[in-house]
Amino acid sequence: MPPLCVIGLGIAQGSREIALGASLLYVTNLIGISLACIMIYVLGGYARSSELARTLSWGVTLALIAMLAMPLGISFWQLTNYSRVGDSVEELLVSQSLVDRPDIQIENIEIDWRKKPPVALISVRATQTISPKEVALVEQNLLNELKIPFKIIFDVSPTNLVESE
Secondary structure (H helix, E strand, O other): OOHHHHHHHHHHHOOHHHHHHHHHHHHHHHHHHHHHHHHHHHHOOOOOHHHHHHOHHHHHHHHHHHHHHHHHHHHHHHHHHHHHHHHHHHHHHHHOOOOOOOOOEEEEEEEEOOOOOOEEEEEEEEOOOOOHHHHHHHHHHHHHHHOOOOEEEEEEEEOOOOOOO
């Protein structure tokens, strides 16, 4: 969906985060297109060096790129940090079996970073229910390992193991 449509939808839904993210994407696209046009103009030989030095659009584009570098850098840092921590959560849950039960099979892990503390929805299959004490144990183990508090919610799909006689 085009960024301007997403900006409108974000405003209509009252979601500042969506509207600002789409606005950042729109401005980034606009500046990128402007810079590409300037580069084609220069590489095509339509501008002499004296004209290029005096071009206002070149200076404005570079100034806007410099202004965009900070929010894009912050977004990139947050995204890579969230990805790294999400991978660590998954690795701890799968490899170290923080829920020390052989009947639990993890299907999916989704982390909502917008909540404080972040909420991890863990979809699992299990033959028995998971108790609140076990959930608290997982939360404590993640806090000890990652030094980040998480609110853990297990979405348990019951399984029934059937073997031949």
